[in-house]
Amino acid sequence: MNWKELLCEKRRRSYSTSAVSADPRNEFQKDYHRIIGSASFRRLQDKTQVFPLDRGDFVRTRLTHSLEVSSFAKSLGQMIFRNILQYKKDSELQESDIEKICSILECAGLVHDIGNPPFGHFGEDYVRDWFRRNLPKMEFGGKKIDELLAPQMMGDLCNFEGNAQALRLLTKLHFLVDGNGMNLTYPLLNTIIKYPVPSTGINKKSGNIKDKKMGYYYADREIFEDIVSSTGAVDCRHPLAFILEAADDIAYKTADTEDAVKKGFISYSQLLYELKNTYMDKCADEGEREEYSRAVEKLESYYAQALENGLSSPEQNAVQRWIIYVQGVLLRCAAYGFTSNYSAIMEGTFPKEIIAVSHGNALAYALGDMAYRFVFKSKEIYKLEVAAGEIYEFLLDKFTRAAVLYDTELESSAIEQRVMRLISENYIRAYKVSAEGKSEAEKLYLRLMLVTDYICGMTDGYARKLYRELSGIE
Template sequence: MNWEQLLSTRRAREGAGRHAGSADLRSEFEKDYHRIIGSASFRRLQDKTQVFPLDQSDFIRTRLTHSLEVSSFAKSLGQNIGENILTYKRDPSFTVQMKEDICSILQCAGLIHDIGNPPFGHFGEIAIREWFERNLPRLTYRGRPVDEVLTEQMKQDFYHFEGNAQALRLVTKLHFLVDENGMNLTYALLSTIVKYPVSSLEIDEACGDIARKKMGYYLADAETFRRIAEATGTDGRRHPLTFILEAADDIAYKTADIEDAFVKGFISYHALIEELKKLKSIQNNDKVVFNPLGKLEELYRQGVEKQVDHPEEYAVKNWIVRVQGFLISCATFGFTSNYRAIMEGAYPYDLFHGTFAEELMELLGDMAMRRVFCTRKIYLMELVEAGILDYLMDSFARAVLSYDDDDSALDSIDRRLVYFISGNYKDAYHFQAKGKSDEERLYLRLLLVTDFICGMTDSYAKRLCQELKAML
């Protein structure tokens, strides 16, 4: 892969471009940024769960604040890595302008990396996935079970429902404003957000390649993915910037989960101390690179000396910032030390693999899982969320089975349910369904339901469920 092609400014719908005398001096990637910021889907992230659903606290992160943090970390990593490539002449074709473009692309990618996630965070993905596993064999279409009507890839798309694949679909098709091309973002940016460049039939969790762990695009969007891969020259491989985006996401959520959990009372200063005792000081040639436990204790002592009201809080929050700086350095090393393999599409790991940060990242993730996600309070909230999503999926999936196929089969309730689905999504469905077979149109109608539900905020999903239950 080469940077000139990887940083493709092409779009599905080509505009007039910059011309002599134009007052618009933005690069193509800066235009992407403004399209994202002005979109309704980006605004909806302010009412979508990061960890704690429907939380009323002003401090706790939402998908919006998380995405802003990922955007910031991604840009910082782009600056570090771009400067390293230039300074050490790792690639003679790499230019200062390419470094600037990389930073702009990563800044945009951070904003939209979670834009396709359904309400209620990653548990929402699991709930939708399991709904299809239970219900595709039960739903019937023209007297046949739906799972017998759909092709294998269509079924696997639903059984492996994935927010990352939904993000690509949303930004390329569902913003049906000017035309069918969605936000019409650059192919370089679109390629960067495809974390898993494989279809639902090509998932292979056992192979050890991080790029094949999940599905990256739906069958309905396979042609879009093909055009992106062709324009950027990735040819089924991960875009190099995807590794950087993923590292920024990992830094953001693994540190933020600990900070949010501390504020919510799931993890105390003393509990964090006990967890960090499991780690040794991170050393290189007998020189301490970073001592997580020692740094936290040092910051606590500083808080006491400064006579702050809450030295434990002072220590934890400042420790998070120090850890983030350390992780950025390690991710930079992870990319630059594996530069050749990444550019060849042969690197199978994340950027923390084999670095000084690997053990710390594993501890942070494990701590959040044990002390936050696997607790009674979170489990209770997730049961409520599952009930909301199950009810919405039950209602709308059954309502669309005959929509645009045999409308006479829709009863009065189904007609009213279909009415609630966004006009943009229905317009996108009709455009994609033209000339398709009955089976393909059924598949697209089921996607219409997931499109609609994934576009909901947490509050809207809860409110609509309550209103429909009252109505029905």
């Protein structure tokens, strides 16, 4: 791969340059303004990051998380590519490329979660589970649906993925001018494709991070192929996808820890105990152990300073200061992971996360594991997720069963007809454009995708409101 192709300025729909010749922005800076002015981006303010249906004003939403990822990604871009330029690790990289790279990463951070459904990652899990449980039992025209659909079509539904949904939303569903979505640049779209494989190509045992999940749907295969062939990132990740992934990991792992302490899921003393006694043996070498030990010592020193200053909440103050320190450590480690493996990344052969090959790996693992143990496995979160599950079960059942018969010669009930009229006109239009000239099996697949498109576009609040209205709850 080379940066000339990786930073190509191609969009799905081109436009006349004469009208914008006086515009000093590069193409990727123009993407930024398209994103922040979009309704899809604004909806992230009412989508869960960790705590489903939470009414508190402190914890992160998808919007605040995306802003943090955007900031970290841009900072990483500056750190990494200044180093590459300074030490002449790539003779083709130009000074002007760094500004473009940072603009892409800034935008990628804003949209990386834009396809996620309501109620956090639990929502993704529930959609997958619902289709796995129900599609084999459903019929269309006297035949079982799982026998009518091609393997990749079934795989798309049963392995539903927010990453793939983001690509779909940005390129098709955000209907404004035409069917090209936001019409963003290809390098930006390629950066958010963390997993450049279809649902039939998922292989969690391959040893390569790119095969862990799917990155695009069967319905969007043509735009995917156009993107990767235009940027030159064929059968591999775009290099900037590694940086976006690291920024996302740093943002959510540090934020989850801070939010967990603030909400009382874990105390300062528990956090310190776990860091000292549970994760030290995860350090692979002396350098990683030193980095980890410094971080633990820093937490203790911040607490001591807070006590000395007579602060009313020394524990929370210490943790909040420590989180900022850890973010700096992990950013530096991620930058090292990228620059030290630059050749393999540019060749498309690097198979891991960049933090995993740095001295920050044990610290990042500790944060993620504690969030899982103390927050995600807590009774409070389980209760919230059970409530969210009731909403998903109801909405998926109502809309999927109605969608199966929609736009066919088969007769549907009066209620099913009314249910379909509730779906946004934009999504219906996108379906009809995609379904034109397709086989009956592919139309059926696209109608099922129409349901996930609609539900994924909902905010937490709207999904809850619609559930209550349709189920007759006051």
